Amino acid sequence: MGPSVVRKARISAPDGVHLRSAAALASAVKQWNAEVTLRKGEQKANAANVLEILTLVALEGDELLVEATGPDAEFAAEAVVRLIENGFELPSEENLGNQASQ
Numbered sequence: 733m734g735p736s737v738v739r740k741a742r743i744s745a746p747d748g749v750h751l752r753s754a755a756a757l758a759s760a761v762k763q764w765n766a767e768v769t770l771r772k773g774e775q776k777a778n779a780a781n782v783l784e785i786l787t788l789v790a791l792e793g794d795e796l797l798v799e800a801t802g803p804d805a806e807f808a809a810e811a812v813v814r815l816i817e818n819g820f821e822l823p824s825e826e827n828l829g830n831q832a833s834q
Contacts, residue, residue, distance in 0.1 A: 736801045737809040741816040748791035753820035754782045760815060766802035768812055779812060 745753060761768045761779045768779035772794060777784035779798075790796060796816065800809040815821075 735803075735805050736799070737805045738800075739798045739809045739813045741796050741798055741813040743790050743792050743794045743796065744817050745819040746792050748794070749785060749788065749820075751782070751786065754785040756820050757785060757812065757815060758782045761808065761812065764802075764804040764808040764811070766800045766804040766808035768808050769799045770812075771797040771799065 743749060747753075749757075758780050770777045770779050770785060770788060770790075772788045772790055775788050777788050779785065788796070798809050798812045798816070800806070800812070802808070
């Protein structure tokens with residue numbers, strides 16, 4: 733399966749995780765060769781699944797653990813943390829693709 737990476741991220745978006753931010757996160761995660769799981773306390777969600785992300789009911793200030801496994805685990809975990817901590821602002825798809833190939 734490849735290396736495993738765990739990082740912490742704090743929700744910075746004032747509205748927390750809502751449908752649009754969960755969709756942006758899931759869409760980004762699907763671009764990498766890694767399985768990414770989000771944990772909030774005892775709850776966990778597949779980061780590629782919008783509905784699972786929403787079940788976390790993550791609000792502004794909540795801390796999530798980002799767990800990634802696979803060849804792109806390091807990049808995926810860091811990118812997901814940046815996405816969460818930057819209020820779910822996505823860089824252009826072109827930039828995501830360039831970063832993934834580095």
